[in-house]
Amino acid sequence: MTIDSVIAKSWGELTTSELYSIMKLRTDVFFVEQKVDETELDDRDQEDATRHYWIADELGVAAYIRVLHNETAEYLDGHCVIGRVVVRDDRRGQGLAQIIMKRIVDDYNGQAMMLHAQDYIVPLYAKFGFESFGELYEEATIMHQSMYRPAQ
Numbered sequence: 001m002t003i004d005s006v007i008a009k010s011w012g013e014l015t016t017s018e019l020y021s022i023m024k025l026r027t028d029v030f031f032v033e034q035k036v037d038e039t040e041l042d043d044r045d046q047e048d049a050t051r052h053y054w055i056a057d058e059l060g061v062a063a064y065i066r067v068l069h070n071e072t073a074e075y076l077d078g079h080c081v082i083g084r085v086v087v088r089d090d091r092r093g094q095g096l097a098q099i100i101m102k103r104i105v106d107d108y109n110g111q112a113m114m115l116h117a118q119d120y121i122v123p124l125y126a127k128f129g130f131e132s133f134g135e136l137y138e139e140a141t142i143m144h145q146s147m148y149r150p151a152q
Contacts, residue, residue, distance in 0.1 A: 001055060001096070003103040008053045011046045021060035022052065029086045034142065044068050051107075053100045063087040063096035067104060067113075075133065078114035078148050085121075101128050105149075112151045119143040 009018070044050060049069035054061045068081045082104065087096050105113075105128050117125050119136060122145050126132075130147035137144055 001094075001099055003099055003106065005055050006053055006100050006103040007056065008051055008103065008107070010048065010052070011050060012048075014052065018054075018061070021056070022054060022064055025061045025064055025088055026084060026086055029088070030084075033089070034140075053104060055096050055100060057091070059088070059090075061088070062091040063100055065097070065100045065104060067108065073112075075114050075146065075148055077112040077151070080108055080111050080113040082113060082115040085115075098124065098127070101125070105129070109152045112149065114146065114148045116144050117147050119145055122147065 007018075014022075045052070045066065047068070051067045052064070053067070054064040056062060064084065064086050065082060066084045068083060070079050070081055073079050074081065082101075085097055101124070113130075115125060115130065116139065117130075119142075122132060125147050128149065129152070130149045132145050132147050134146045137146075
């Protein structure tokens with residue numbers, strides 16, 4: 001798979017089948033597997049500036065990442081925020097998140113970006129030029145690290 005395998009759409013471009021598959025994956029991993037009790041449907045998916053990136057296979061969405069745009073930067077000039085990074089359990093270890101990240105970094109190369117990484121996955125984001133800042137913190141019972149990537 002290459003970055004050409006990555007689908008990118010805004011909310012209005014999503015079909016109902018794509019939306020269902022995205023939400024099923026996010027629910028299966030974040031709620032069922034990781035037992036996260038935070039609000040999954042936060043209304044940010046529907047914003048005009050939000051972009052949804054994923055790779056699909058015969059079973060549906062295999063890996064997914066969304067990119068938000070915050071009017072007020074959370075850190076320095078990082079208005080673009082990567083989040084909801086998720087890979088279906090049967091496709092983990094195949095580099096799908098890295099393929100999507102490469103596409104996102106290419107698409108947003110001229111803009112600073114940030115994310116809140118689960119601690120164990122920080123090295124993945126470091127490969128794409130993200131640098132840790134601040135202290136580790138707990139979110140939804142999982143340790144996280146904030147990370148920033150300046151515009152290139």
